[in-house]
Amino acid sequence: MRIPEIERLTLATAVLLALAVVAPNLGCSRSSPDAAETADEPPGLDPGVLRSAAPIEALDDPRLEHLLEAASRWRERRGPERTVVDQVVLAADVPSFLAAVSAWDGHSFFPVLIDDPAWTLPFLRAFRPSRILRFRASAGPRGEGAFERWRAAQEAVGRAWVRHVGPGAETPPPSGAPPRGIDATPPGVVLSHPDSPSLAAAVALAAGRFQPLSRLEPMTEAAKPGERAKVLRFEDVATEDQAVAFARRVESRVASFARSYARLGDEVDFLTLAGDWPYRYRAEGGEGITQGDRALDDLVGRVLGKGEPDLEKLRTRWAFAGRILGDPPASVARAMGSLFFQPESALFWNTYSGGPVWSDYDVSGAAATTRLIRPAPGAVAARAGATADLASWRETFRTAGRYDLLTVNSSGGPGEFSITGGPGLAADVPLAPPRIAAMIHSFSAADPLDPGTIAGRFLERGTFAYYGSMNEPFLTAFRTPYLLAQLLSVEIPLGAAFRQGPYEAFGHPWRLVYLGDPLYRISPLSRPFRPERSNPEGWDRTALDEAGAAVLLAPRGRPEAGRAAETLEWCRDRVLLTLLCEPAPAADPEATSILRTLDRRGLDPARLATLDALLIDGFAAAGDEAGLLDHFLGVKPAGRSGVVWRAIETAALGRLAALERDGEFREVLDHWFRLVVGPWPSGSSFPARLTRRVARAAEEDAPLRRDAFRRRLMEARDRLAAANAPPDRIAMLAEELDRLVGTPADR
Numbered sequence: 001m002r003i004p005e006i007e008r009l010t011l012a013t014a015v016l017l018a019l020a021v022v023a024p025n026l027g028c029s030r031s032s033p034d035a036a037e038t039a040d041e042p043p044g045l046d047p048g049v050l051r052s053a054a055p056i057e058a059l060d061d062p063r064l065e066h067l068l069e070a071a072s073r074w075r076e077r078r079g080p081e082r083t084v085v086d087q088v089v090l091a092a093d094v095p096s097f098l099a100a101v102s103a104w105d106g107h108s109f110f111p112v113l114i115d116d117p118a119w120t121l122p123f124l125r126a127f128r129p130s131r132i133l134r135f136r137a138s139a140g141p142r143g144e145g146a147f148e149r150w151r152a153a154q155e156a157v158g159r160a161w162v163r164h165v166g167p168g169a170e171t172p173p174p175s176g177a178p179p180r181g182i183d184a185t186p187p188g189v190v191l192s193h194p195d196s197p198s199l200a201a202a203v204a205l206a207a208g209r210f211q212p213l214s215r216l217e218p219m220t221e222a223a224k225p226g227e228r229a230k231v232l233r234f235e236d237v238a239t240e241d242q243a244v245a246f247a248r249r250v251e252s253r254v255a256s257f258a259r260s261y262a263r264l265g266d267e268v269d270f271l272t273l274a275g276d277w278p279y280r281y282r283a284e285g286g287e288g289i290t291q292g293d294r295a296l297d298d299l300v301g302r303v304l305g306k307g308e309p310d311l312e313k314l315r316t317r318w319a320f321a322g323r324i325l326g327d328p329p330a331s332v333a334r335a336m337g338s339l340f341f342q343p344e345s346a347l348f349w350n351t352y353s354g355g356p357v358w359s360d361y362d363v364s365g366a367a368a369t370t371r372l373i374r375p376a377p378g379a380v381a382a383r384a385g386a387t388a389d390l391a392s393w394r395e396t397f398r399t400a401g402r403y404d405l406l407t408v409n410s411s412g413g414p415g416e417f418s419i420t421g422g423p424g425l426a427a428d429v430p431l432a433p434p435r436i437a438a439m440i441h442s443f444s445a446a447d448p449l450d451p452g453t454i455a456g457r458f459l460e461r462g463t464f465a466y467y468g469s470m471n472e473p474f475l476t477a478f479r480t481p482y483l484l485a486q487l488l489s490v491e492i493p494l495g496a497a498f499r500q501g502p503y504e505a506f507g508h509p510w511r512l513v514y515l516g517d518p519l520y521r522i523s524p525l526s527r528p529f530r531p532e533r534s535n536p537e538g539w540d541r542t543a544l545d546e547a548g549a550a551v552l553l554a555p556r557g558r559p560e561a562g563r564a565a566e567t568l569e570w571c572r573d574r575v576l577l578t579l580l581c582e583p584a585p586a587a588d589p590e591a592t593s594i595l596r597t598l599d600r601r602g603l604d605p606a607r608l609a610t611l612d613a614l615l616i617d618g619f620a621a622a623g624d625e626a627g628l629l630d631h632f633l634g635v636k637p638a639g640r641s642g643v644v645w646r647a648i649e650t651a652a653l654g655r656l657a658a659l660e661r662d663g664e665f666r667e668v669l670d671h672w673f674r675l676v677v678g679p680w681p682s683g684s685s686f687p688a689r690l691t692r693r694v695a696r697a698a699e700e701d702a703p704l705r706r707d708a709f710r711r712r713l714m715e716a717r718d719r720l721a722a723a724n725a726p727p728d729r730i731a732m733l734a735e736e737l738d739r740l741v742g743t744p745a746d747r
Contacts, residue, residue, distance in 0.1 A: 055360050055476065056504060059486050063503035070265035071492050077184045079210040084340065085110040086130045086533035089550070090120060094200050094328050095140030098152050099547035101207050104160035106182065108539065109208065111336045114200065116329035117572065117613035118643070122432065122462040123333055124579040125621065127340060131536055132576055137548035146194035150215060153192075153203050160207035178212055178257070178267070185210040188270035188519050189254055193217050195276065201324045201331035202274035205517055208339040211272070216253050219246050219277050234325075234449065236278045238296060243281035244309060247300045251318070262303075262318050270495055270518040271301055274324040274331070279448075279513075280470055285311050293471050297321045298499070299509040311509050315502035320495040322518030325448060325459065337464035338517035341435055342525075343404030346370045347396070348481055350384040350409045351419050357475060361409050361440060365482035373489050373524045390421035390428070394657035397430035398623065405522075406434035407481050414446040414453040421696070425689055427649035429457040431620040436465045436516075438498065440478045444468040445513050451646060455515065460646070465516030467498045477506035491521045553577065564602035568611055571595050575614055592618040596631055600639060609641065616647045625651040625658070637679040649686050656690070660697055665705055668697060669712045676733070677719045688732045695736060706740060713737050 056063055082104075089112045091097035100112040111127060113120050115134065124132070140152075161179045179185055188211040192202035195218065206213035219242060223229040232238055238246070254261050254268050261268040280293040290312070299311075301319035324331050348363035348370075367382035374380050381403070383392060396402065410417040410424070417424045417439070437458050439445075445455035445468035455466050469477075479487075479500060487497035495518025500507045544550050553576055559566035571591045578588045595615050600608060619628035628651040632644050640648070652675055659668045672694045676687050698709040717733040 055480050056483050057480070058483070059490065063501065066264065067492070067496065067501055068490075070269065071490070071496075073265045074187065074269070074493065075491055077186055079185045080106050080182060082106070083108040084533045085536050085539045087111075087133060087536040087539075088113065088120075088124060088127060088129045088131075089133045089135050089544070090115040092134070092136040093140075095152070096135055096137040096548060097200050097328070097332065098156040098203060099137035100135050100544060101203060102156045102159040102547060103541070103543040104207060105163045105543075106161055107163065108534065109160070109339075110536075110539075111340050112204070112332075113336060114329040114332050117610050117617070119329045119333035119462075121575070121579075121613060121617040123336060124576065125432075125617070126435070128579060128581055129536075130533075130581050132553040132580065133544075133550045134553060135544065135548055135550045139548075149194040149199070153194075153199055154213055156203050157206045157213045161210060179210050182210055186270070186519055187266065187268055188272060189214055189258075189268050190272040190274060191216045191250065191253065192274040193276075196274060197276065197327045198274045198324045198331035200328045201326070201335040202272065204332055204335035204339065205272055205274070205324070205519075208335070209517075209519055211519075212257065214253055214257070216250065216275060218275065232278050233276050234279050235447075237293060238278040238281040240281055240284045240311070243278075243296050243299050244304065246277065246296065247302060248304060250300050251304070254319075264317060264319075269319050270493065271319050271321040272324060272518060273297060273300070273321055279323075283311060283509075294509055294511050295470050295513045297323050297513055298511070302509060314509055315507045317502075320493070320499060320514075320518050322495045322514045322516050324517070325515060330459075333462070334459075334464040335517065337435055337462075338520045341404075341464070342523050343434075343436060344374065344376075345379045345403045346374060346381075346405040346407075347403040347434070348380075348382045348407050348485075349388055349393070350382070350481075351388055351411075351417075352384075352409050360480050361475070361478075363407070363409070363481045366407070366480075366485035369482065369485040369489055373522070386420075388419070390419050390424055391657060391661065393419060393424065393428065394654060395661070397433075398654070403434050405436045407438045407484065408441065409481070410439065410441045412441060412443070414443045414450075417441055417444070417454060425649075425653070426452055426454050426457040427646065427653050427686065427689075429454065429461060429650070431461060431616065431647065431650055433458050433461050433463050435463055436494075437463050438467040438484070439469075440475070440481075442469055442472050445470050445515065448513075448515055451642070457646070459515065460643075465494055465514075465520055467494070467512070467514050469511050470513050471511040473511045474506070477510055477512060479504075488522045489524065491524060493519050493521045495519065564599045565607060567594065568598060568603065568607055568614075571598075572610060572614060575618070587618045587621040589622070592622070600635070608639070609643075612641060612644050616643070619651075625654040629655060633674075633678065645681060645684075652686075652690065653693070656693065665697065665701070665708065668694060669708060673712055673716055677716050677723075680729075682726070687729060691732065691736055695740065698740070710737065710740055713740065 059068065085108050087110050089100045089110065091100050091112055091114050094114065097112055097114050111123065113123060161182065186209050188209060190202045190206040190211050190213050192199050192213065193215055196202065202213060205211065219232040219238065221230040221232055221242070232242070250271065258268045260266040278296055281296050281299070283291065283294045300321045301317050302314045303316040303318055304314065324334060326334060348366045350361065350363040352358045352361055363382045363384060367380050370380045383396070408417070410419060412418050412423060415426045439454060441454070444453065445466065447453050448455040448459055448466070450456045451460040455468050458466055477500065479498065484497060494516065495514055498514055499512065541550065553573060555577060556570070556573065558570055571594055574591045575588055592615065595611060595618070598611060600611070603611060615631065616628065619625070628647060632640060632648050635644070655671055656668060659671060672690060676691060680687055694709065698705040713733055713736055717730055717737070720730050720733070
């Protein structure tokens with residue numbers, strides 16, 4: 001049963017009171033007033049409060065009063081209480097997805113995914129429905145143009161808000177405006193356009209949270225005479241003028257239908273950006289460290305005023321923005337995760353040592369706060385000091401899906417993070433990572449579409465909400481873990497909880513990004529979401545049946561030997577059936593065994609991707625990193641996709657950690673040698689990074705380990721030279737020899 005609203009408010013009040021008791025005993029220190037910037041005061045703000053540069057520590061700080069006042073209204077505006085039907089629908093394509101979402105109504109809904117195993121398997125493994133339906137719409141949008149695509153999207157949203165079959169059927173409202181006749185809908189708007197790769201996800205969040213779906217065209221650059229205007233995409237860097245113009249265009253679009261939006265706590269406070277717009281812009285103002293690229297999303301929703309704004313003085317907001325990324329299957333899976341998952345566990349990881357400023361980011365207070373809403377034994381953990389090294393990281397995530405929410409204090413670059421025994425790499429992101437991740441770290445989200453970056457790797461593997469920096473942010477630009485935990489515990493939506501406000505050091509447009517549904521909030525309830533589902537047998541599936549063909553997934557006979565494509569589909573169904581309800585096995589050994597021996601030569605690229613996704617999921621669920629390595633290293637290099645190469649990297653590091661843990665350095669060297677002399681994609685840095693990690697292990701037990709490593713380095717160098725390997729690979733080993741023995745590599 002869904003918890004009554006009055007009980008929710010009582011819980012929030014209880015948490016606030018508990019925090020008031022806990023806070024004085026947590027011993028959090030304050031930074032020096034010189035540790036952060038000051039700024040000119042926005043109109044109407046208290047200068048004395050603004051110039052207090054110490055980080056905010058507790059919810060009773062007057063600098064948070066404006067946020068908590070707005071949050072009290074947000075808690076009252078959740079939209080109708082829907083029952084979750086205990087089923088998952090796998091849609092064949094985007095038109096089928098839209099038709100399936102149209103079968104939602106104002107009283108019940110259920111997850112709908114676009115059927116791609118890379119995204120459906122992690123979702124189903126976490127959700128565990130009582131049944132799975134495959135669905136294909138009987139007809140797609142009429143026509144293939146932008147007008148038809150947009151109309152189909154809006155119709156799906158409007159129909160999902162109301163009961164539209166049987167007695168009492170309602171007329172779907174236009175989804176470009178707030179729902180009619182539905183009280184207290186969330187204060188959000190979803191912005192997208194017909195050519196957006198994440199349009200289907202925009203439909204999911206608009207339909208799922210009773211938000212208007214509003215059209216906002218791509219950003220364009222002024223055309224030169226005789227040329228067509230250039231459309232600016234995600235990867236393009238906008239100018240400051242273009243970014244401000246875009247932010248004004250967003251505001252103008254919202255103003256066209258919202259009765260009130262100009263301040264927090266009114267009709268529109270959250271903006272979901274689900275379009276192909278630039279991710280960054282080049283700020284022209286500022287001096288020294290404040291110059292350089294900034295996040296476009298953090299400029300959107302600011303009170304710009306009239307004339308040309310000074311970015312350093314834009315400290316007040318009328319809305320918070322979050323961005324949804326990915327192609328249709330990926331972006332839909334992230335949207336569905338936001339709608340249907342709640343974290344049941346949390347891990348706070350701190351690589352910082354003590355001292356001024358750094359001690360403000362201690363995680364013990366955050367863990368203590370989170371235990372107020374997740375009191376189950378072991379549900380919340382904090383790691384710091386000696387327990388927060390790389391070996392502990394690998395051991396912690398050796399069991400897939402152990403923690404749902406992760407915050408990490410570190411430093412580094414786009415593809416690595418500082419950690420004792422490291423650096424940690426993007427390849428250290430587990431195959432089944434936490435579903436919500438926040439990195440207090442430089443550059444981790446420099447390019448979230450690149451799975452070679454930390455943010456990109458988290459997102460590729462199923463994280464649906466990520467907070468991090470796209471450029472050097474400086475430590476004090478992040479709210480402390482302790483304050484963040486308090487804000488999340490009283491149901492502040494993530495889009496608002498992460499970002500600093502007008503009274504904080506970096507409350508102006510800056511370089512931090514939130515990738516996910518900005519309205520997502522963590523429930524103070526400690527029980528799992530599953531008891532709140534309803535039996536699908538009692539659900540009226542008329543609307544779904546009228547829209548197309550829905551087939552219940554059920555066991556069937558195995559195809560004849562030699563029919564690779566049919567056998568693959570049979571294994572796929574078998575794996576999906578193991579993910580129904582609980583208890584269920586972690587993996588299906590028989591299906592994995594069959595998949596390992598399947599003839600890849602008879603499969604087209606789409607089926608090869610399915611095969612690889614099933615295998616990676618099976619090996620990861622079984623915790624069999626050695627099996628994953630043995631299998632995929634046996635696949636011809638030309639047949640390894642980027643996803644497979646990245647799975648090999650993660651499994652290789654996991655296997656290395658296991659061998660180090662067992663003290664088997666000879667086996668460590670055998671493992672390293674097998675990988676370093678093997679083929680790797682051109683330009684891959686992984687062999688060098690793996691070599692450095694083994695070198696550190698060798699240095700821990702000199703001279704025996706050093707001598708053994710030196711001999712294997714020379715053997716690997718000679719092997720690669722004889723095979724005419726790329727010169728940079730050979731040079732890397734030679735440099736490691738120089739570093740190890742302090743003499744020329746050819747001695």
